[in-house]
Amino acid sequence: MESLHNKVAIITGGSSGIGRATAHALAEHGARIVVADINAEGADTVAADITRTGGQAVGVRCDVAEESAFDDLKAFTLGHFGQVDVVMNNVGVLTSGRPDHLPVEEWQRIININLFSVVRSNAAFLPPLIEQGSGHIINTASFAGLFTYAYDRLPYAACKAAIVQISEGLRVYLHPQGIGVTVLCPGPVLTNISASMPPTFGPAVGIRGPGEQFALLDPEVVGEQVAEAVLNDTFMLYTHDQVRDVLVDRASDWNAFIARQTDKIAQNPGIFL
Template sequence: MSEIDGKVVAITGASSGLGEATARYLAAKGAKIVLGARREEKLEIIASDINKNGGSAIHLKMDVTNRAEVKALADMAVREFGRLDVFVNNAGLMAIAPLQALKVDEWDRMIDINIKGVLYGIAAALPVFEDQESGHFINISSVAGLKVFSPGGTVYSGTKYAVRAISDGLRHEVGKKIRTTTLEPGAIASELQSGTSHKESVDILNEFYKIAIPAETVAKAIAFAIEQPMDVDINEIALRPTIQDF
């Protein structure tokens, strides 16, 4: 039996890309999936597909910038399945543009989603994990959290460096019984590159993402971290296309 079988996994940003791929992949391995995202119609389709294929999935329309809604996702997992084993802080925004473009609204949005959204996920799941004396956070950073993405990625990289710092601190504080894994993906096929309104940056990203590898690549890395024995904590996984050189 897989270590994933029967585990209750909540995923933010689950309506597409990495979140959707992770939901489908873990469900196929026997996990009970709690899907959260803003686009309810997409969540309904994904949950329906999982359930039709013999898996178990429920969903909730929610926004990671709303703390109460993130808590509601964790609460739904406990209410419907009796526990919560893994919380995947996946929702993210990549709005690439030079600082001189002064896309301040997009800076604010990235901070709200990429940093505060992760913190809200921690705030929602940590009390549950502490009561259970077990649990696993999967926090999605980026290779841009290892090296500043240039040109145009200064603020985005800043948010993803923050995810790594928060994850490291969380691990030090609660790591005796609660696991924390940070993933740093490179170019992965998803909707992430469509997050900016800066035309020149859109063109650069569209060209760059021609090397992207499937979102299921990240799902497999997440599964690897989850399926380790409880006395093994996979701290970080960086993955990118072989051809990607940063």
């Protein structure tokens, strides 16, 4: 996409963290923003902040777990701005628990929010984007979907790995039709994703990160990375370039890689890698 000027961008999970930062970044590049979030007050606040600084934005409540959420969001956006050009599927929730303690119902909850929200978004927005022959989709995945560094968040990691694969397939299908696809894979970023986590299922589990080489980033850094990815038609967007070394290491000898990860976690189950 050569320019974001007067384009209309929808961002789910837009009231905080990466979503909020991306809303501001896209607005600074001239896009008109729909800030969608289950927290209606937070969405309105972000939209008001953008408007106050000279941009155009509107907030709307959106619970991506609801079947009609994206059809309603599409109708709202078309009614307000008359078009849709960029869709960022950014909602993600975490859970914590050892694999033998996580109930099936919790798996279903996480998959419905993290994965099926993307499926529902595609059902609503792919047809109009394909019809107009232009646009861009951004799917937020995670380092957790690229390689394993913990065992206590399997539903989250499984969803994020699936989102990477969905995004690759969409890129192959949509790019010849004039539509860009970016999969955002964040490493450590200062967000409030843990605020909505339920208590740990079963015995306490130490929180682990992907590695000490990955510095904690401010969301504003990531928001600008996303804006540049849309403008440059970038598919894979890592927040930390060092992750390539980890992925090359795994691809070189997957058995040895997972053995090393297993040893690290067994030796230090409750610390950051």
